[in-house]
Amino acid sequence: MARPRSRAARIGARQGARGLARDAAKELEDAGVPEPVASAEVLLSELLDMRRGDLTLRDEPLTREQAALYGAWIQRRVEREPVQRILGYSYFRNLRLDLDDHTLIPRPDTESVVEAALEVIDSRAGTCRVLDIGTGSGAIAISVAQERPSCEVHATDNAEGVLQVARRNAERAGATVRFHQADLTSGLEDLAGSIDLLISNPPYVRSTDIRELAPEVRDWDPRAALDGGWDGLDFYRRIFVEAVPLLAGEADAVLEVGDGQAEDVLELGRRAGYRPLGTRPDLTGKSRAVLLRRRRPPDCA
């Protein structure tokens, strides 16, 4: 069935960018879409390949093709498709990361995980071998490899399609990341005893909470990237145990957690033999990264 044409599509060809974005934002607001102005302006600035702040400077009308495309994008946003899925890419730190239907849109929350990981790397003298478990678009692994090129960065995901996207993203960023298709850490025996820093943003939403999420997440993010089991903590339990053979004598772990999960995850880690070192907040002040350290007992060197 043909998509209904949005108001923005009908009027776009006769309007300059500022008026068009304003009308599109009104259309999104009327449809109950969150942050309508941001959606309308980001989509238009990407379409015109200009900075969002410069939209007001552009007075000439869009071409017919541009207006038609923008109208189609606004209609998709009305249907609650996230801006990044409409564009097919997302920005994360210094990176522009391609996405497909199987890759999670990297979130600003995850920047605090990267910050915490860089802090750990900087506190360790010399080189650092890093493993990012569940890499998705590669946001964490590629950022670390790009920002700390002396580290050797490995990354896993269990979905080969996801890894293809991550590999392309790393190549475009000029970052060296060794990607492995693995169920968490399975099959990485070559790395046994050598990982200094474990990083992961695992699926952590309680299975029963998924239906309550915003449509942008519930209907558009891959379930495999969200579902953390009945209490949301399945992957932490597994990671704490299954990663142990890969860890160096004294290894750090930086894990992203959902809102309200930090204490539970630190406690799970403590019971698995890791020493909780603290938490780091996201931009809104919520604890989003937990830090732990594991020292290998002398008798299993």
Ligand SMILES: C[S@@+](CC[C@H](N)C(=O)[O-])C[C@H]1O[C@@H](n2cnc3c(N)ncnc32)[C@H](O)[C@@H]1O
């Ligand atoms: C929450 S997403 C995080 C993606 C990315 N690291 C980020 O921060 O944007 C979790 C990722 O874990 C992957 N995943 C789920 N189960 C897995 C498993 N058993 N082994 C490896 N990766 C898994 C998913 O495919 C998804 O890419």
